[in-house]
Structures are given as C-alpha cells and as structure tokens.
Amino acid sequence: MPKQAIPNLKLERELFDEGAPFVLACDEVGRGALAGPVTVGLVVIDPTVRRMPTGLRDSKLMTEPRREAMAPRATAWVAAAAVGEASANEIDELGIMACLGLAGARALASLPPELAVAVRGAPLILDGNHDWLSASIEYRARVRTRIKADRDCASVAAASVIAKVHRDGGMRQAHVSTPLYSWDENKGYSSRAHFAALEEHGPSDLHRLTWLHEREPEAPALFELGVG
Incomplete structure (x- = not known):
C-alpha cells in the first residue's frame, strides 16, 4: 500500500x-452529491502559524470519526475559518460551477469585517486546476490554483476537513426529518439505498432535480464511494 501523503506548509x-x-485556503465538498448543498471551507493563516495538528489530512483520506475529532482542532489552529454553502435549488437554477463560486463568496463574506478588509488582495490557495472562485470574489483575494492542494497543503487540508464536517452534520440533521434516503450514511451521495429510496419515494426538497434528470443508468457505480 502506498504511503499516505502528509500535508505541509x-x-x-x-x-x-x-x-x-x-x-x-479554500476547498469544496458536495460537488458530486445528488442531494444537499455544495459547501466551501475557507481558512486564513498568518506568518505566526505553527506546525499543523498531528493527523491532519485531506478530508477524503480520513475516516469520519477522525474528521469529526480533527475539525475543532483545525479551526483552533488557523487564524480564522468560515464555511459557505449554495443550496440544491440554487444548483438547479445556476449550475454547479456558479454555485461553487457563490458558496466561496459567502464563506469569505462571513469573515469578521475587520479581517475581511485585512485579507483583501492576499493569496488564496484553491484546490484543483480550475479557478471557479475569482469571478465571484472580484479583487478580494488573489486565487492560486494547485492540483492536490488538499493533499499537500496543510491550510487547504484544514479547509477541507472543516467543510466536510460542516456539510456532513447538516445532512445528518436533514436525515432526522427526512429519513427515507439514508442521508446519515450517504450524506446525499449516490448509494444503492439512496437510489432505491428515490425509485420508491421520488425526490425530496433537498435533491438536485437537474442532476437526477441528467443521471445516466450507470451513475450509482461511479459514485459508490460517496466522496467529494
């Protein structure tokens, strides 16, 4: 088994x-889900940042219990952290790429006002090779994309964990009121139980209807792991 990459600063x-x-630093979760919001985590660090918390990794490389334990440690480690979301209805109306930017802009806007002014124009590390954020935040940060930043950059890994734990918590809460779709287990991603519930009960208010219409028959196999 290959050695797991350890992020650094x-x-x-x-x-x-x-x-x-x-x-x-920014990372998104929920892009590939069939239900629920897309969520963007944002963290801010300054030059006094210390060594990252032991065990911090890209959220996709951590078990759920480890992510849950890490999220408060990651939040305490950074100078500031924020989360922004775009809903399933917004995704249907605007498309996923626009909603990634919308969620990221909401995360940035939720920073304390004095910090939002202080970070204006600062570099922002964005996971991936496509800048879906700049058009939504204008001049408020200088976006720098990096492939596998969630794996390699400690700040992005922290953002990924914070975003993932926030979104998973919201989907578990949604499961309490709407337990038909097993969201406590699949968090809105494709799974056999999720598709079986859709076949029996149809979509809920949290489903991305355009995604269900565009879904190919083989989609369950593509998303069986339920990550993103």
Whole structure:
C-alpha cells in the first residue's frame, strides 16, 4: 500500500516569504452529491502559524470519526475559518460551477469585517486546476490554483476537513426529518439505498432535480464511494 501523503506548509511559507501578510485556503465538498448543498471551507493563516495538528489530512483520506475529532482542532489552529454553502435549488437554477463560486463568496463574506478588509488582495490557495472562485470574489483575494492542494497543503487540508464536517452534520440533521434516503450514511451521495429510496419515494426538497434528470443508468457505480 502506498504511503499516505502528509500535508505541509511549504507553499504557505513561500507566500509569506514573498511578503503576504495572510494566506487564505479554500476547498469544496458536495460537488458530486445528488442531494444537499455544495459547501466551501475557507481558512486564513498568518506568518505566526505553527506546525499543523498531528493527523491532519485531506478530508477524503480520513475516516469520519477522525474528521469529526480533527475539525475543532483545525479551526483552533488557523487564524480564522468560515464555511459557505449554495443550496440544491440554487444548483438547479445556476449550475454547479456558479454555485461553487457563490458558496466561496459567502464563506469569505462571513469573515469578521475587520479581517475581511485585512485579507483583501492576499493569496488564496484553491484546490484543483480550475479557478471557479475569482469571478465571484472580484479583487478580494488573489486565487492560486494547485492540483492536490488538499493533499499537500496543510491550510487547504484544514479547509477541507472543516467543510466536510460542516456539510456532513447538516445532512445528518436533514436525515432526522427526512429519513427515507439514508442521508446519515450517504450524506446525499449516490448509494444503492439512496437510489432505491428515490425509485420508491421520488425526490425530496433537498435533491438536485437537474442532476437526477441528467443521471445516466450507470451513475450509482461511479459514485459508490460517496466522496467529494
């Protein structure tokens, strides 16, 4: 079995060495789900940041209990953390890419006002190779995309854990009122139980209706792991 990558602060330190007073980091979860919101986690660190919490990894590489235990530690480790969401209805209306930007903008807007001013123009590390954020936040940060940033950059890993735990908690709460779809287990992603419930009961208010209409018959196999 290949050794699991351990994130570090190398890129963040490089940005601080270039003069950045703050570094922001973003990651999204829920992009591939059939139900529930898409969620973006945002963290802010400054040059005084210390070694990352032991065990911090990309959220997809952690078990649910480890993520749940790590989220408060990750939040305490960074200078600030925020989460933004876009709903299933918004995804149906605007499309997933626009809603990623919308959720990211909401996360940034939820920072304390004085910090939101202080980080204006700071570099922001965004996981992946596509910048879905800049158009939504204008000049408020300088987005720098990086493939596998959630695996390699400690700040992005922290954002991924915070976002994932927040979204999973919301889906568990939704399961209490609407238990038909097993959201406490699948968190809105494709699973056999989820598809069986859809066949029997039809979609709920939390389902992305356009995604259900566009779904190919083989989709359950593609998303069986339920990550993202």
